[in-house]
Amino acid sequence: MTGDPITPGPVTGTAAGTAYLALPPTAVDARPAGPTRLIVAWPGFDPPRTASALAAAVPMTGVPTWRVYLDLPVERPGSLDGTTLLDNRGIEAFGTAVEQAVERLPDVLAEIRRELDLPEGPVGMAGFSVGAAAALLAVVRGTVPVSTAALIAPVIAPARAARAMEARTGREHRWDDHAQALADRLDLGVRAGEIIERGTALLLIAGAKDRVVPPTEVTALRDLLERRGARAVEAATFRMGHALAAEPGTEALPPITEAVRVDGVLTDWFRERLAEVDEPAQDRAAERPLNIEGITLGTPSC
Numbered sequence: 151m152t153g154d155p156i157t158p159g160p161v162t163g164t165a166a167g168t169a170y171l172a173l174p175p176t177a178v179d180a181r182p183a184g185p186t187r188l189i190v191a192w193p194g195f196d197p198p199r200t201a202s203a204l205a206a207a208v209p210m211t212g213v214p215t216w217r218v219y220l221d222l223p224v225e226r227p228g229s230l231d232g233t234t235l236l237d238n239r240g241i242e243a244f245g246t247a248v249e250q251a252v253e254r255l256p257d258v259l260a261e262i263r264r265e266l267d268l269p270e271g272p273v274g275m276a277g278f279s280v281g282a283a284a285a286l287l288a289v290v291r292g293t294v295p296v297s298t299a300a301l302i303a304p305v306i307a308p309a310r311a312a313r314a315m316e317a318r319t320g321r322e323h324r325w326d327d328h329a330q331a332l333a334d335r336l337d338l339g340v341r342a343g344e345i346i347e348r349g350t351a352l353l354l355i356a357g358a359k360d361r362v363v364p365p366t367e368v369t370a371l372r373d374l375l376e377r378r379g380a381r382a383v384e385a386a387t388f389r390m391g392h393a394l395a396a397e398p399g400t401e402a403l404p405p406i407t408e409a410v411r412v413d414g415v416l417t418d419w420f421r422e423r424l425a426e427v428d429e430p431a432q433d434r435a436a437e438r439p440l441n442i443e444g445i446t447l448g449t450p451s452c
Contacts, residue, residue, distance in 0.1 A: 204281070230280070353416070
């Protein structure tokens with residue numbers, strides 16, 4: 151018997167009809183500082199497309215809180231990097247994914263907190279693409295208290311994403327009145343005032359080669375929030391496209407290089423805001439790895 155504490159393993163389950171994967175705190179050089187004890191993260195319609203795939207891409211192993219990855223509540227109609235948003239079905243799937251994810255969140259968190267024996271309190275948020283739009287909408291609506299939110303290639307305005315597809319494909323989007331109203335409702339850039347009122351610290355991450363959410367769109371949101379008085383918003387741009395994992399993006403696979411870089415930034419950003427770190431900090435390599443479906447997280451693919 152070594153006397154080392156027993157570290158719990160990943161937990162999978164379903165909460166309020168939503169499948170999830172929860173990764174336990176395994177950081178050896180940090181502990182939570184403040185009331186935030188978990189981070190909620192959603193994937194997108196592009197890789198990574200599932201909770202387990204997103205957890206493999208950005209496990210945030212050095213953050214000393216639970217990280218809970220949730221599947222989106224819809225059957226994905228296809229990649230946003232194609233023509234998905236150009237028809238009614240695509241924009242309606244986008245709207246359902248974003249709005250239902252946020253509407254279910256209080257019940258999902260209540261069940262997960264009981265399962266993991268976690269106290270009430272604010273949460274951190276993270277999301278990729280469509281999932282980042284859900285995370286930002288959760289901030290806007292105040293569905294649950296959100297202390298921090300890291301948004302990777304967020305679809306800030308589906309109408310602008312559709313126009314980017316039009317320019318790339320030569321096809322025009324064809325939305326009926328319902329689809330147009332849905333897209334207008336989910337233009338989160340026009341709700342900058344509500345974002346600022348929540349006081350949530352934001353990290354916005356863009357891809358320099360992203361054809362769905364151009365980096366100028368992400369930095370424009372940062373600039374808008376700063377002009378309106380936001381004091382806790384940051385942005386970073388990486389040399390990457392829209393996807394954060396290799397196709398098909400549904401399984402837990404070793405992270406691609408771009409994901410490793412994004413994971414490092416997310417980890418450092420959340421640690422700075424949610425953790426008390428030992429000094430001198432221990433080597434991150436000493437942190438206990440996690441294994442999901444036979445894949446050890448934190449090891450990039452070649």
